Amino acid sequence: MAKITASVFTSHVPAIGAALDLGKSNEPYWQPVFKGYEFSKQWMKDNKPDVIFLVFNDHATAFSLEMIPTFAIGCAAEFQPADEGWGPRPVPKVIGHPELAAHIAQSVIQDDFDLTIVNKMDVDHGLTVPLSLMCGQLDPVEGAWPCPVIPFAVNVVQYPVPSGQRCFNLGKAIRKAVESFDQDLNVHIWGTGGMSHQLQGARAGLINKTFDNAFLDRLITDPAGQAAVPHIDYVREAGSEGIELVMWLIARGAMADVNGGQPPKVAHRFYHVPASNTAVGHLILENG
């Protein structure tokens, strides 16, 4: 039986990918960011998953305004790193897990979450930056990510985006789906994006350390309470793009304690300001 053993939460700031790709990770500006992920890279080696279910959002890359799926599950055998206007990031292609993805789609749709099935999709920095942070730099041709990845794209670009409550409930449905898959697989679920940031208008540059740290606290100890927080609170307190944080609730909803199990162990916690325009937050939670 497949099992979700851990969840990982991290910002996916594009400038972090650019800093890695351009060899700037040792510059004083970037050092503190990457230092926060040293533990995580070793943790990935010590706790290697068989599959990563990676919740992220597309940033006007694979999805234009022609189609705007609220929840899209990648069921393809592989996904190419997208060209976001500067050429694709020099990272390995992403190998999917079509069998588990199709199984999750079958189960979750029957639980009333209307997923869009995606069989062809390039993946942008929202997906590849978390992989780089957790797995380190890999040769785009010779290297490979440590395991297959199921990309799960959430619309957080055009409002209304899904509510925190719906994301949290979806996480529960994903957990149920994974646990009904017959193969013995160690699955990690990642929630990415955030933390506080605003990229538009006269209020661009907004950062709210108090909000971010309270969010991290509550995500750990009271995720059901955090799930009830309305969008407007994120917009007002964490910036218009801070709304990405609702995606973390999908991963959190898939943890054991939400379904009557033990509270997770906090393996790692990190917070830093700034990375370009954004606050960087990171958590690793292990199921007991």
Add this chain to the structure above:
Amino acid sequence: MALDKPYQDVPGTTIFDAEQSRKGYHLNQFCMSLMKAANRERFKADERAYLDEWPMTEEQKQGVLTRDLNRCIAAGGNIYFLAKIGATDGKSFQYMAASMTGMTQDEYAAMMLAGGRSADGNRFIGETSGEKKEPQ
């Protein structure tokens, strides 16, 4: 009956909702076209002619031509799409962000290094000195 949009009283912020997306469809799809190198070249060779291939409003076209991102956003643009204009110009995202705030890029970068723009005083339109003004 009008829908409740509680985000309309957040200062310096335009939420890209279904209404804005409808207004900005062609503007944003024009931006999307700049993902292709051949289109970037054609746009740079004659911006006006390239824009005239799109059923955009004159206001949207002027917003693009003057690189006034706030004007583009008011006309239905979304920052993730508009960022493709900046990429075509070879500008960093931080340059674009600064341009919307009235700060120079250096001033904006210094603000971010110092911890970013505080939420205090920036939660509600008309709010001053961090004092909360509840919406009517």
